[in-house]
Amino acid sequence: MDDIRAAEKWAGGGQGLSTDACVGAPVRTPVEFSLVLVAKEVEVRAGARLLLTPVSFQVAPGDKVGLVGRNGAGKTTLTKILAGEALPAAGQITRQGQIGYLPQDPRTGDLDTLAKDRILSARGLDSILKRLTRYSVEMATETGAAQDTAMASYARAEAELAAAGGYAAEAEAARIAANLGLPDRVLGQPLRTLSGGQRRRVELARILFSGADNLLLDEPTNHLDADSIVWLRDFLKSYPGGVILISHDVGLLEAIVTKVFHLDANRAELDQYAMDWKRYLQQRETDEKRRRRERVNAERKAEQLLAQADKMRAKATKATAAQNMAKRAERLLASVEGERVADRVAKIRFPTPAPCGKVPLRASDLSKSYGSLEVFTDVTLAIDKGSRVVVLGLNGAGKTTLLRILGGIEASDTGEVQPGHGLRLGYYAQEHETLDVSRSVLENMMTAAPDEMSPTDARKILGSFLFTGDDVDKPARVLSGGEKTRLALAMLVVSAANVLLLDEPTNNLDPASRAEVLAAIHSFAGAIVLVTHDEGAVEALEPDRVLLLPDGDEDLWTPDYADLIALA
Structure with missing residues (x-):
């Protein structure tokens, strides 16, 4: 009956299981994470506007990808497409295994659901535990055939619970919640009574608890305190599945990413760097300097070719050669990338306040x-x-x-x-x-x-x-x-x-x-x-x-x- 009482604490509205100070990745061994997320020639548009020219990449188990770029570049749109919540303008996404997706504006489902049940639902544990509680009551109160039916139902539900990770998984959910600043008092409340920040942390706990093969996390540190951010960093660093992370938290990016995908809004291209954050910053600066040198050299050579073409046009016998030389100059300029335009930034100035009294x-x-x-x-x-x-x-x-x-x-x-x-x-x-x-x-x-x-x-x-x-x-x-x-x-x-x-x-x-x-x-x-x-x-x-x-x-x-x- 100890297992039944443990189930009742979560499923029946009690104070929850005791929690440890920290928790690692979900209870799955790295060998189980053998599935990849593959994008093949994927093009992204917002209406008629091109956000991303066709690009191919894959996210394998253990990859920690930082998806970066300025606001409005299309990071969130691309992530929605990878999660299957939107369609690409062209190309194909292959999703092998389960996707755990945390959007910027999470949907929390039925707001009358208890916070703990929302988290447990990631593995279907909420419904199993509720059934176990109901069957245990029926076994104690029913007689004869009805009691036999309840016992058989309880055995089947218990087998389902074991397949879903058992009570260890239930305790794991409680530990994840605690480390994200969700105490038992909050877990026992309906979602509608929680603040926006608390509901977002419930959704983050649900996604982390899911044990998905690939996690797609859009600004996961919003509404987290400093201790929870440190814990999340360690959790993601050791997570055996693939992770795509959108975040403006440089400390988090420095700590966990092994690859960086930079979505360049000016060029509508995804630059892929198979390296950690600090080396990415250095390499990107090196790439920028190389592009500038190539552009300068190409412009100088093109200028020389065009000047020569202008001289040759004066002679009718060399008109065709002059035209060919001008085309060479055009091809030369087209072969190098233009100098990257600085990302535009919104110019924000709050209003001149309207007149008011001493205490408005x-x-x-x-x-x-x-x-x-x-x-x-x-x-x-x-x-x-x-x-x-x-x-x-x-x-x-x-x-x-x-x-x-x-x-x-x-x-x-x-x-x-x-x-x-x-x-x-x-x-x-x-x-x-x-x-x-x-x-x-x-x-x-x-x-x-x-x-x-x-x-x-x-x-x-x-x-x-x-x-x-x-x-x-x-x-x-x-x-x-x-x-x-x-x-x-x-x-x-x-x-x-x-x-x-x-x-x-x-x-x-x-x-x-x-x-x-x-x-x-x-x-x-x-x-x-x-x-x-x-x-x-x-x-x-x-x-x-x-x-x-x-x-x-x-x-x-x-x-x-x-x-x-x-x-x-």
């Missing part, structure tokens, strides 16, 4: 619970004109929930939010809930301005955020995480807000775009309430106050609080 936003005695889970109680806050507040607290402490309440997206259980004279709120949501995914990029932009904006003016501003041509007509639902971030920031720029609520504004951004956001935060003249794991964002904010959740304690900012940022 107040909140008093706010509390929030989800069922029996108390998030925070009695939070009182006054946002003065031009003040800069950073909200800190462990994952699940209610930081995002507080911003949603302040932004009018969610109601508090007690207390009230009081807008002051002239308040204009600008809310940047980490899950991009402020975007209407059924509307186009252009339509979202035009609805964000407080005054009527012409399509021409909206297009001009969107162009500075790298949305050009047909891009503005795309529905927001098809945008990558980085593109959604850029659109949400563009909408803030035209909002004339005097109080900005910013929830993880640097997630999904490449280094150059992140630098733009940090500069915009630093120079904004209005008030900012910031939630972030990014120490650089707090430095740019230069906060005057800190609000600590879930207790709601407020204090003047001092450097002593900096150690809490990465843990938040």
